[in-house]
Amino acid sequence: MAIDFKEHIASVKDFPNKGIIFRDITPILQDGKLYRAATHELAEYAKSRGAEVIVGPEARGFIVGCPVATELGIGFVPARKPHKLPREVESASYDLEYGSNVLEMHKDAIKPGQKVVICDDLMATAGTLHATKELIENLGGEVVGAAFYIELTDLKGREQFPDLDIYSLVKYHGA
Structure with missing residues (x-):
């Protein structure tokens, strides 16, 4: 039986700023069976895309x-x-839903032509995805997909990448 991961994501109003609904994946992480199941689904996706390496942006991308x-x-x-x-x-550099930042990767982290799937907890405005993809491509890698626990569809991040295959376990539209 398929798991409805949405049932296990906590929604926290007004965090980190007023008007934001934070989708908290820690209930999934705290349950070994759920965490394993979510990992397995993303792994099956990455395998189907021919991934040779996974890239995860700091910090929850490491966990995912x-x-x-x-x-x-x-x-x-x-x-x-940075640093x-x-x-x-x-x-x-990239913009977030509520700020901006910079991501860095070692210059030798990706081999030319290497097939990469980006994994992270959430896609909202897709700023983090954009910066991560840019880093990989600047290093000569090929981004063959991106996988997320959560996608906030009303922020239209997916629309910025019409040629990128994107997979998400759960989609939220609005509140």
Whole structure:
């Protein structure tokens, strides 16, 4: 029987700012069976896309992407916030639903032509996805898909990537 992951996502009003409904995945993470099931679904998606490596943006992308890479027996590459990586980096800036930031990856993290699936907890405005994809492509990788626990469809992030295959476990539209 398929799991309705939406039943296990907490909705927190006015966090982190008034008017925002924060979709909290920690109830899934706290339940080993749910976490494993969510990981398995994303891993099956990544496998179907021919992923050779998983990239996850800081911080929840680590929580989502690492177990996917482990299940598939492939590598994981973190896309970090500034000044967290010790070697030469590639950088890309992005806007969030409520702010802006920069992501960085080691310049040798992705091999030219390597097929990459990006994994993260949530796609809203797709700023993080845009920056992560830009980093991967600047390093010579091929983004073959993106997988999320949650997609906020009313923010139209998916529409920015008409040629990118995007998978999400749960979709929310509005409140």
